[in-house]
Amino acid sequence: MAENKPEARKIPVFTVIKNGAILKNIFVINKPPPPPSPSITAVENEENSVQDDEEEEEEILMVGRHPDCHIMLTHPSISRFHLQIHFKPSSQNLSVIDLSSVHGTWVSERKIESCVPVELNEGDTIKIGGSTRIYGLHWIPLSHAYDMDKPFVSPLDVPVAEEKEEQNQVETHQVRVYGLLVKMMNAHLFLN
Numbered sequence: 425m426a427e428n429k430p431e432a433r434k435i436p437v438f439t440v441i442k443n444g445a446i447l448k449n450i451f452v453i454n455k456p457p458p459p460p461s462p463s464i465t466a467v468e469n470e471e472n473s474v475q476d477d478e479e480e481e482e483e484i485l486m487v488g489r490h491p492d493c494h495i496m497l498t499h500p501s502i503s504r505f506h507l508q509i510h511f512k513p514s515s516q517n518l519s520v521i522d523l524s525s526v527h528g529t530w531v532s533e534r535k536i537e538s539c540v541p542v543e544l545n546e547g548d549t550i551k552i553g554g555s556t557r558i559y560g561l562h563w564i565p566l567s568h569a570y571d572m573d574k575p576f577v578s579p580l581d582v583p584v585a586e587e588k589e590e591q592n593q594v595e596t597h598q599v600r601v602y603g604l605l606v607k608m609m610n611a612h613l614f615l616n
Contacts, residue, residue, distance in 0.1 A: 432565035436511055436518050438550070439560045450495060450559070451569045452485060452509060452518075485509040487552070488523075501527040501554030510541065516563050519543045520550065527553035 436452040485494040488506040497506075503525040511518040522529040524538040530551040536542045544550070550559040 432567060433513060434516060434563040435513055435566050435569060436509075436516075437562045437564050437569070439562060441558045441560060442556055447557070452495075452511065453483075453513075453566075453569070482510055482512050497552065497555070499553055499555040499557075502552055503527070506552055517543065518561065525553065529553075 438450040438452060440447040440450060486505060486508055487493055487495045487497065488504050489497060489499075489502050490504040493505065495509075503523070505523050506525045507523055507529050508521045509518065510521065519541040520529065520531065520536070521541050522536050522538045528535050530536065530549075531542050531544060532548045533551075544561050546561060546563055548561050550561070551557075552559070
């Protein structure tokens with residue numbers, strides 16, 4: 425008989441991308457989970473997990489330039505208190521609220537209204553102010569957040585082999601066109 429293992433707790437992670445390069449991951453967690461107690465039986469654990477889900481508080485993180493923000497960003501177009509991130513890890517719900525920032529917030533390339541919560545799904549992106557950095561949302565097991573041997577890289581952020589091959593074909597074509605142009609210019613100069 426197959427064992428029903430409880431699904432590992434997942435946390436939201438923003439992968440920061442600039443000019444197509446992954447710069448870092450921001451693990452969005454304000455309160456670490458309590459360590460498991462070895463003395464609790466499986467039945468008690470199941471009962472407690474149902475209660476914990478109902479009682480779990482929404483976590484709120486502040487994002488902006490101010491040093492008191494949970495996530496401090498330094499781009500000059502980002503407001504001191506730019507946006508809030510609201511989430512409940514157990515339900516994997518995450519939303520952002522722009523706090524009437526001067527330069528705005530974009531979710532998946534759409535500017536969001538100030539003071540209106542916008543729910544994000546796995547793979548959605550955020551752009552903050554005039555910064556060119558893109559923040560891609562992923563949910564990963566908490567255990568991966570602390571794995572230094574194999575750091576988290578989302579498959580959504582890694583170019584697939586087909587894209588690489590297509591890019592190589594474009595570059596090869598560009599080299600051929602450039603070569604033809606050089607030959608044409610040389611022939612034109614020779615004829616004149």
